[in-house]
Amino acid sequence: MKTQYKITLCLLAVAAVVAGCTTTPGPVNLDKLTSDIVKASFRDEGIVKVSVLDTDDTNRACSAADVAGKPLDETTARAIEAENLKSIKWPTAGKFLGDWKEGEKIAQSGRGLTYTDDAKMPNGGNCYNCHQIDKKEISFGTIGPSLYNYGKLRGVTDDPNSAASKAIVEYTWGKIWNAKAYNACSNMPRAGHMGILTEAQVAHVVALLVDPKSPVNQ
Structure with missing residues (x-):
């Protein structure tokens, strides 16, 4: 040093x-x-x-x-x-939603991308560092807006193929994949674009945000 x-x-x-x-x-x-x-x-x-x-x-x-x-x-x-x-790389076979339970793990993990990490281990999304995700959280970042009730506030229903739900689901995918597509100088990491998260991981995080059963929308 x-x-x-x-x-x-x-x-x-x-x-x-x-x-x-x-x-x-x-x-x-x-x-x-x-x-x-x-x-x-x-x-x-x-x-x-x-x-x-x-x-x-x-x-x-x-x-x-x-x-x-x-x-x-x-x-x-x-x-x-x-x-x-x-x-933006849109999901294979149009599968935008993964498992919200896996998405929660990813959003609450800040591991990965440091020199001591194993390249074979999946990266975390580090979402909690900038956003509130769950109302039960007592510690979260405020650089970004709260994501609590993200899908509920935007009218996402149990049917992800409805017109209203589909538009929000697609936007959410795009925002996570490359936030600068919607805000040129966004501080949000371009998670998919920069290879921070895989396609499957992005699908899990999208599910966390929009699935009515997710704690985000309770």
Whole structure:
């Protein structure tokens, strides 16, 4: 750790010297310089690879807007959402719903994706860290809205094929798979898109949210 820290300090010092000897780098060059410095401070470790720091156009646009202190313009936001919507992988054979009991386990688990984890073990959804899921919970995050009564409030019935239920079920799948398809700069992880959750796991979480028998809707 000390060696990595020293390397980072050296790189920052070099960057400062270079910046002082030349004209001030533009935003694009500065972003690349920062990215290179950050990446030099990390290494592949276990299942976690340095490539996890790579960003796509969506993240870059949202980061730039955040730095500028203003939201994306409407045209850019809609274009980003449209592009992310195309990336959603809809369920095989149209099976949107899994087992809500399995979904509850996934939503309440924050395990996975750290260098000490076994790649063969399933990841958790970590949903509880941002949302209330069950009214009996005494500890939950508030970054995202409460999900309690999610399906009930949206009119999902015991028949998932009814027009009202189907629309909400499909939206819920898409939101979990890639939240940026519906909100360009959403803070919600793109669980399916980024490979955090498998297709089967997404189906289980959808069931947790919309199944009338789930504790979410009691």
